[in-house]
Amino acid sequence: MSATNDLGAAFDRLERLLEFPVDFPLKVMGRRVDDFAQAIAATVGEHVPTFDPATMELRASSQGTWLSVTVVVRVESREQLERLYRALAAHPLVSVVL
Numbered sequence: 001m002s003a004t005n006d007l008g009a010a011f012d013r014l015e016r017l018l019e020f021p022v023d024f025p026l027k028v029m030g031r032r033v034d035d036f037a038q039a040i041a042a043t044v045g046e047h048v049p050t051f052d053p054a055t056m057e058l059r060a061s062s063q064g065t066w067l068s069v070t071v072v073v074r075v076e077s078r079e080q081l082e083r084l085y086r087a088l089a090a091h092p093l094v095s096v097v098l
Contacts, residue, residue, distance in 0.1 A: 022075060024081060026070070027069070027097070028068070028070075028094055028096070028097050031095070032066055040091075040094075043084075043087050047083055048074065048075065051074075057069070
C-alpha cells in the first residue's frame, strides 16, 4: 500500500470520528530556523482564512535544534483538513506533522 493510500485511509477513519466543523489541533515540527513559525502561519492561513497566528504555541527542543508549532484550526470539512495537512507535510521546512 502506498503512502498516499495510507494517508487517505487515515483520513477516512478520522472523518468517521469527527463532526465538522471542528477545532482541530495540529503539531508541526521542523529544524529551528529563521522564519519557520512564519512559514507555518502562512501555510495554515492559505487553507484556513480565519486562522489567527497569535494563537500558535511554539516550543523549542531541549537542545534548541528543533521547533514545534501547535495550531488549533477551525476546519469545515475533511477535504479542507486534508489539503492543509498535505500542504504542511510537503513544506520544505517541515519534518513532521501530527
